[in-house]
Amino acid sequence: xxxxxxxxxxxxxxxxxxxxxxxxxxxxxxxxxxxxxxxxxxxxxxxxxxxxxxxxxxxxxxxxxxxxxxxxxxxxxxxxxxxxxxxxxxxxxxxxxxxxxxxxxxxxxxxxxxxxxxxxxxxxxxxxxxxxxxxxxxxxxxxxxxxxxxxxxxxxxxxxxxxxxxxxxxxxxxxxxxxxxxxxxxxxxxxxxxxxxxxxxxxxxxxxxxxxxxxxxxxxx
Amino acid sequence: xxxxxxxxxxxxxxxxxxxxxxxxxxxxxxxxxxxxxxxxxxxxxxxxxxxxxxxxxxxxxxxxxxxxxxxxxxxxxxxxxxxxxxxxxxxxxxxxxxxxxxxxxxxxxxxxxxxxxxxxxxxxx
Numbered sequence: 237x238x239x240x241x242x243x244x245x246x247x248x249x250x251x252x253x254x255x256x257x258x259x260x261x262x263x264x265x266x267x268x269x270x271x272x273x274x275x276x277x278x279x280x281x282x283x284x285x286x287x288x289x290x291x292x293x294x295x296x297x298x299x300x301x302x303x304x305x306x307x308x309x310x311x312x313x314x315x316x317x318x319x320x321x322x323x324x325x326x327x328x329x330x331x332x333x334x335x336x337x338x339x340x341x342x343x344x345x346x347x348x349x350x351x352x353x354x355x356x357x358x359x360x361x362x363x364x365x366x367x368x369x370x371x372x373x374x375x376x377x378x379x380x381x382x383x384x385x386x387x388x389x390x391x392x393x394x395x396x397x398x399x400x401x402x403x404x405x406x407x408x409x410x411x412x413x414x415x416x417x418x419x420x421x422x423x424x425x426x427x428x429x430x431x432x433x434x435x436x437x438x439x440x441x442x443x444x445x446x447x448x449x450x451x452x453x454x455x456x457x
Numbered sequence: 458x459x460x461x462x463x464x465x466x467x468x469x470x471x472x473x474x475x476x477x478x479x480x481x482x483x484x485x486x487x488x489x490x491x492x493x494x495x496x497x498x499x500x501x502x503x504x505x506x507x508x509x510x511x512x513x514x515x516x517x518x519x520x521x522x523x524x525x526x527x528x529x530x531x532x533x534x535x536x537x538x539x540x541x542x543x544x545x546x547x548x549x550x551x552x553x554x555x556x557x558x559x560x561x562x563x564x565x566x567x568x569x570x571x572x573x574x575x576x577x578x579x580x581x582x
Contacts, residue, residue, distance in 0.1 A: 304469060311473035333464060340470030 245399050245439065246278035251365045251378045253394050255385050256403035266403045266433040266451065267381050271350045272296050273452035274379060275317065282348040282377070284341070285317045288331060290353040292321045295457055304333045328358040335360035339374050347376035354380045355387040365396035385413050402426055402436040422446045 245252065254267050275285045276297055286307070289296045299315045301307045302323035310318065322330035331351070338347055347368075351361055361380065368374035380397055382388050394400075400419075406426045414423035418441040425446055426436050433451035 304464070304466070308469040308473035312475065333466065336464075336466035337469055337473075340466045342474055345474070 245437065246274065247281040249369055249371050249375070249377050250399050251369055251380065251397040252399045252401055253385070253397035254379055254381045254401045254403060255383065257383075257405065257407060266457070267383075268293050268352060269295060269433075269457040270401070270403055270435060270452050271352070271379050271381055273456040275348060275350060276456065279317075279348050281346070283316065283345040284311070284347045285349075286334070286338075286347070287319050287350040288334060288352060288357075289319050289321045289350075290327045290331075290356060293352075297456075303330070304337045307334075308337065327353070327356050328360070331357045332360040335363050335368075338364075338368065338376055341374075343372065343375050345375065346371075347374070348379070349376055350379045350381065352381045354382045354393065355389070362390055362393055362396075365393055369396075385410070398439065400438040402438065404432050404434065405430050417441075 244250075254271060256267050271287065272295055275287055279285045285298065287296045287298055296319045298317040298319040299310050300319045300321060301310055302321055307318055307320060320330075320334065324330070334349070338349065341347065349364065351357055351364065354361055364376065364378045365380065368376040369378065378397075380393060385394060385400075388394060394417075402422075406414075406423065411420075411423055411427075414420055419438060421441075421443050422436070422438050422445075425443075429436075429448070431448070435449035435451070437447045437449060439445045439447070
């Protein structure tokens with residue numbers, strides 16, 4: 237079992253795609269908890285941390301704001317860690333504004349943004365992963381969460397995330413996706429492990445590119 | 458959203474980071490810019506400040522305009538310390554001759570141009 241505190245992907249600028257079977261069943265889920273922990277622990281390395289909490293999960297930590305204007309005001313007061321729950325059901329519009337706002341912040345300010353329910357977020361998500369990651373650019377790392385990798389219509393979103401994090405066990409439904417991405421070997425490993433809430437970090441297609449991590453502490457769930 | 462017209466990401470970002478950027482620099486132990494302690498005069502700022510008022514030519518003359526002969530003697534003395542220069546005696550004679558010649562040339566011209574700085578022109582220290 238690896239120690240997440242010594243790995244670069246937790247604190248570098250690599251975008252990460254987080255997926256896994258829904259949390260409605262027992263011993264499954266944990267994507268939101270994992271991202272929540274990420275922002276609270278290794279995410280401290282970033283100057284600004286935002287969890288775009290579209291569903292309004294109460295587990296997410298950070299200063300809760302509902303608009304970009306609120307967020308800007310709280311930043312003015314010195315807050316750096318946010319739980320952004322959109323004020324209206326128009327998640328895409330709120331996310332687009334967040335994208336505009338982040339792009340205008342100083343480049344020297346490193347940012348980490350979690351995009352929950354990624355399939356609902358529109359073109360602004362593509363901007364985050366395609367353009368904003370550059371350290372001497374917008375300097376923003378993204379954690380993209382989707383219940384299923386096949387839910388995201390824009391294929392380049394996942395392609396722009398060099399690291400994939402699978403949370404918990406997998407099922408036969410996802411075999412095809414793993415195979416299509418050249419990761420059949422990883423699928424077999426994850427399927428055999430049957431490990432609830434465990435994190436399978438895939439940083440490539442080779443066997444040695446898969447690393448297993450213990451579940452994040454339950455306090456973040 | 459109802460406030461779509463009023464959204465200005467640039468202004469919001471500027472507002473959001475007007476203070477925290479300094480806070481972040483402080484958190485990382487980095488000074489935003491080097492600055493002198495308040496009781497130490499900033500020599501470099503004064504050197505390159507075009508609006509600074511320097512001493513008048515009269516003050517400078519009072520401080521530095523020694524008698525001409527003494528100047529020549531000092532120059533000769535300095536040349537002695539130098540290596541391979543003009544022998545000090547020739548230097549003193551040559552300097553004196555040049556001084557006398559310039560005085561003779563300038564004798565007929567106006568002597569009002571004493572070099573005082575015109576008022577209102579900024580000077581340097």
